[in-house]
Amino acid sequence: MTWASMIGNVWEWCEDYTNPERSPDAVVDPAGPPNGLERVIRGGSFVSTTSQWVREFRSSMDPESRSRFTGIRVVRSTAEKSGVAMQQPDDAWFSRYNQPPKGFERSVGLLQPLLPNGGAGAWNARADEIRAKWKRLLGEPDSGTKTVTVRPVNEASPQNFSGTLYQLEMEPGIWEKVYVLRPRSPAVHPRPVVIVPYYDVDSPAGANLGGRSFNGGVRAFAYSAAQRGYVAVAVRWFGESYGEWYSEAMANLALRHPGATGLGKWVADARRVVDFIETLPDADASRIGIFGHSLGGKMSLYAGALEPRIRAVVCSELGIGFKFSNYDDYWYLGERLAAAPAGTDQHELIALIAPRPFLLIGGDQYDGNESWYYINAARVVYEALGKRENIGYFNHHKGHTPTPGAVNAAFDWLDRFLKQ
Numbered sequence: 001m002t003w004a005s006m007i008g009n010v011w012e013w014c015e016d017y018t019n020p021e022r023s024p025d026a027v028v029d030p031a032g033p034p035n036g037l038e039r040v041i042r043g044g045s046f047v048s049t050t051s052q053w054v055r056e057f058r059s060s061m062d063p064e065s066r067s068r069f070t071g072i073r074v075v076r077s078t079a080e081k082s083g084v085a086m087q088q089p090d091d092a093w094f095s096r097y098n099q100p101p102k103g104f105e106r107s108v109g110l111l112q113p114l115l116p117n118g119g120a121g122a123w124n125a126r127a128d129e130i131r132a133k134w135k136r137l138l139g140e141p142d143s144g145t146k147t148v149t150v151r152p153v154n155e156a157s158p159q160n161f162s163g164t165l166y167q168l169e170m171e172p173g174i175w176e177k178v179y180v181l182r183p184r185s186p187a188v189h190p191r192p193v194v195i196v197p198y199y200d201v202d203s204p205a206g207a208n209l210g211g212r213s214f215n216g217g218v219r220a221f222a223y224s225a226a227q228r229g230y231v232a233v234a235v236r237w238f239g240e241s242y243g244e245w246y247s248e249a250m251a252n253l254a255l256r257h258p259g260a261t262g263l264g265k266w267v268a269d270a271r272r273v274v275d276f277i278e279t280l281p282d283a284d285a286s287r288i289g290i291f292g293h294s295l296g297g298k299m300s301l302y303a304g305a306l307e308p309r310i311r312a313v314v315c316s317e318l319g320i321g322f323k324f325s326n327y328d329d330y331w332y333l334g335e336r337l338a339a340a341p342a343g344t345d346q347h348e349l350i351a352l353i354a355p356r357p358f359l360l361i362g363g364d365q366y367d368g369n370e371s372w373y374y375i376n377a378a379r380v381v382y383e384a385l386g387k388r389e390n391i392g393y394f395n396h397h398k399g400h401t402p403t404p405g406a407v408n409a410a411f412d413w414l415d416r417f418l419k420q
């Protein structure tokens with residue numbers, strides 16, 4: 001049934017109570033608050049006007065009230081809408097994530113081939129070489145502890161989910177902010193998990209939690225994940241907490257862990273986040289995904305490539321190639337990037353994720369047509385491992401900020417691979 005067919009005649013009662021908080025634009029059919037005074041009504045009636053004051057034909061009324069202008073409408077789901085993505089034909093489902101423009105169907109540009117000779121057997125040895133090279137390049141520090149230590153800071157019960165803010169000990173005496181969002185409904189079985197790394201936890205949660213920066217709206221991936229039935233774990237980038245600012249944070253990193261890069265420090269932190277998830281009784285640690293945008297996209301790529309317990313990876317507008325973004329900045333790889341062996345680039349990291357699912361989201365600012373080179377180069381490995389459809393690219397062509405449609409495409413991808 002289309003929205004247009006719901007307009008007019010009488011307003012229709014909805015199950016949700018009125019929610020004064022606007023959900024992020026990417027959330028599809030968000031759950032309402034668990035209680036309230038008025039329930040939502042939608043659609044307008046036979047006397048409703050079409051002026052700017054109709055507020056999208058959305059209003060609310062006391063559920064005990066009666067009116068000649070409000071009623072109900074009986075609906076049912078159609079057969080083709082009732083199934084989940086896994087029930088659709090693979091080729092039809094996958095085509096959404098495999099639409100390279102003309103000239104980019106198979107080309108890898110100037111990227112060094114990952115499998116010049118051999119198939120899956122040859123890849124195992126090649127992967128070990130690539131992994132060892134990247135570990136040397138990153139200088140991943142030792143966290144110095146294997147014990148998971150957290151201290152709850154506060155708990156909140158927003159209208160659409162429950163949230164707990166923790167401090168997680170990343171290394172002895174060094175604590176990082178982690179915000180766990182859970183769906184409002186009780187879990188019958190442990191839920192799949194989505195990690196959302198970003199500057200601070202506020203933007204992923206869609207709420208100002210007192211961090212240094214807050215940018216809500218469509219980037220509230222953790223909020224969206226909780227709405228879709230995941231345990232969502234938002235985590236702050238260490239650059240926001242390891243020192244007064246990035247320069248001081250990196251100075252502290254050099255003092256505590258000589259030779260470590262900023263991205264190497266993040267990979268160590270990501271391992272601690274996964275350790276923490278394994279302690280959560282309502283989280284299914286065998287179904288962990290990670291979804292990040294921009295800085296968070298870089299964090300997602302590196303964590304997914306080097307932490308095998310992360311089972312699915314989505315990166316949005318990170319700049320998948322070294323030349324596409326600022327990887328030489330001192331808080332990422334710095335001078336270490338210039339010293340990388342010839343041919344080193346991030347198609348190797350995508351290949352290290354294989355055969356686990358990887359999706360790139362582009363918007364033509366940092367990831368555009370040339371990003372297909374990286375997908376095509378890594379797909380050779382996915383094909384050798386028999387998982388060609390586990391890698392995809394969705395370009396919304398609307399700039400750096402993802403569109404609601406792109407975010408929904410990303411969650412459809414995660415649903416397919418984490419909700420089986």
